[in-house]
Amino acid sequence: MRSSILLATSTEVDIEVHGLFSYELFGHTFWITTTHVCVLIVMLILLGFAIAANRAMKHASQVPTGFQNVVELIVEMLDKMVHGVMGKKGERFANYIGTVFLFILLSNISGLFGLRPPTADYGVTLPLALMSFCIIHFCQFKHNSLKEIWVDMCSPLPPWLPLWLPINLIGEIAVPISLSLRLFANILSGTIIMALIYALLSKFAYFWPGALHAYFDIFSGCIQTYVFCMLTMTYITNAIGDKEE
């Protein structure tokens, strides 16, 4: 089946996003693609987990057992990560960073369960990077005066000589592009290699592709999730500056 969501079932090299059905809106044709379906699956899993975690924490006991243990472990790990990078300023951002972390992690790992990872579609990673971009610049304008930002943008040269301004502006615009392309290209390369193996070596591809899944989906996926969140946090910390509130 050409438009299968499951990657491992195809017999030809199949790395592209397929449209499942189309609809007309304002004279344009829009497609519901496999990415939409995969994002929906990831979202439902996260929602189910969130509801279950909420239930578990309502009847929380002093000594955690079972599922409560797992939830506390995850929350503590995320809080520690945010606190380690951003320090005391980071407590407000722990919710956002934790949400993005869980979403990207589950999206990357979903390749392990046979889905096409949603993050292997540029339409998923670019909005994530744009959200980071908006937060970075919101923090910059909130915590710095316009004069400080101007001095910062002209930074290697004195502020009355804005020769360096265009280069700094390009550097600012490159942030979301490089953030999104890094995540996208990493996951896409893993997807391509797995698709090549399943399609071209389909006679021999038993059991041992598991090792490659462990590398491309779990190891690479976790590292890239960590890198995305780490860079977002570093940029936000830089934008806020050294000032204590």
Place this chain on the structure above:
Amino acid sequence: MNISGTDLILACSAIGAGLAVIAGIGPGIGQGIAAGHAAAAVGRNPGAKSDITSTMLLGQAVAETTGLYGLLVAILLLFVKPLV
């Protein structure tokens, strides 16, 4: 043998895709240097092994980006075919 213009463009795109993934050399060397220095650091200070490993992996993942740009250009040339 007749070679149409589209065929020529496709053939040149394939060559260009091959040239584009040469960009993988740079990150390979860079990641190797990072891993070598990390190994030296662990040898000097075995107690800080986990910190060194996580810093090395973060730096390598960032250094990998330039190679992935080359891969991206190759994929665009092969599958999106912007020049045809």
